Amino acid sequence: MPACPLCGGHPRNAPMTVQELKTKIITKLSNSSPSPKLDAEVLLMHCLNFSKTELLLKRDYEVPHEQQVWLNDAANRRSTGLPIAYITGHKEFYGYDFIVTPDVLIPKPDTEILVERAVDVILSMMDARSENLLTVCDMCTGSGCIAVAVAKTLLEDERVPAEQLPKFTLGDISEAALDVARRNVAALLGDGPDSSLILSRFNFVRTNLFDAISEAIKYDVILSNPPYIPHTMVDELLRDGRSEPRLALDGDITLEGDRATTDRGEPANDGLAIIRNLIPQTQAHLAPRGSVLIETGEYNAEATAEFAEGFGFNSEIHRDLEGQLRVVELY
Ligand SMILES: C[S@@+](CC[C@H](N)C(=O)[O-])C[C@H]1O[C@@H](n2cnc3c(N)ncnc32)[C@H](O)[C@@H]1O
Incomplete structure (x- = not known):
């Protein structure tokens, strides 16, 4: 029997079942992935549009040839270290399904506490001041996962009719990331009877921190998960196949895009250069009685809070679901 013209592998007409493909993928990934079984299941579910139960x-379903070719290619890409989310193009965050591409950070469970706290802060501001629409800025928005998860959670709350949804500004230095954020806003908020009103509340800005946003514009709430990982740690992560954009990870970068230096002229390596620029800029853009929520590493949360206190902020540090110091709240 001739080999398959598409994949050059198994004979053209030899059917393979779900179970056989699962075993094949697990074997292929056993030396390269920390989770070959889970990866095989996620790829099969995505490709066949099956639930976990299905x-x-x-398991005896015979997988059509074109899907076998896709699965073979996906397993090959996974074996190079490419994250599963970049292969499927999706990642669940805060219970919602986000589009992701290699231009954005893959949303992490660590960030869910920031969303949870942001929703609480916004709801209590809405209680206290019912007159104007609140304004929220998600700076360093990437996939837009923070702003979208906050907006969706608010809209699911019966106390928040669509008319009361805050105005959201999503900022990022990367136009490619902003494109992904636009797609997520459209996909997750663009359906339903109030969708045109809801979409009109979203504004996207390509900006280096706040440089493209006039200081006359003030926000009630500023949210940010900026790059905060120390430079040498990013080198290690990328060498270990983390495969996410350095731009989304490296915190030791100046506003000009160079490696930051310490007061003694040595290369900075605490991951805080972007946050040190961000904090005074948030202060300039914060409305009276406003709040700022910044995600940091567990290793630099206390230094972030201390730095912000130098600008007159009060601070509180929130732990993530794993008990790690994760979100610095400033007010
Ligand atoms: C850690 S990722 C966070 C993405 C997303 N908010 C999340 O939580 O998954 C940081 C983002 O900041 C953006 N970024 C990096 N430097 C920036 C700068 N100077 N100004 C604005 N955005 C920046 C990157 O493009 C990236 O999308």
């Missing part, structure tokens, strides 16, 4: 119940 994957179990339909």
Whole structure:
């Protein structure tokens, strides 16, 4: 029997079942992935549009040839270290399904506490001041996961009719990332009876921190998960196949895009250069009685809070679901 013209592998007409493909993918990934079984399941579920239950119940289903070719290619890409989310193009965050591409950081569970706290802060501001629409800025928005998760959670709360949804500004230095954020806003908030009103509340700005936003514009709430990982740690992560944009990770970068230096002229390596620029800029853009929520590493949360206190902010540090210091709240 001739080999398959598409993949050059198994014979053209030899059917493979879900179970056989799962075993094949697990074997292929066993030396390269820390989670070959989970990866095989996620790839099969994505490719076949199966739920986890269907994957179990339909293990004898014969997978059409084109999908076998896709799965073979996906397993090859995964074996190079490419994260599963970049292969499927999706990642769940805060219970919502986000589009992701290699231009954006893959949303992390660590960030969910920032969303949770932002929703609480916004709801209590809405209680206290009912007159004007609140304004929220998500700086360093990437995929837009923070702003979208906050907006969706607010809209699911019966106390927040669509008319009361705050105005959101999503800022990022990367136009490619902003494109992904636009797609997520459209996909997750662009459906339903109030969608045109809801979409009109979203504004996207390509900006280096706040440089493209006039100081006359003030926000009630500023949210940010900026790059905060120390430079040498990013080198290690990228060498270990983390495969996410350095621009989204490296915190030791100046506003000009260079490696930051310490007071003694040595290369900075605390991951805080972007945050040191961000904090005074948030202060300039914060409305009276406003709040700022910044995600940091567990290793630089206290230094971030201390730095912000030097600008007159009060601070509180929130732990993530794993108990790590994660979000610095400033007010
Ligand atoms: C850690 S990622 C966070 C992405 C997303 N908010 C999340 O939580 O998954 C940081 C983002 O900041 C953006 N960024 C890096 N430097 C920036 C700068 N100077 N100004 C604005 N955005 C910047 C990157 O493009 C990236 O999208």
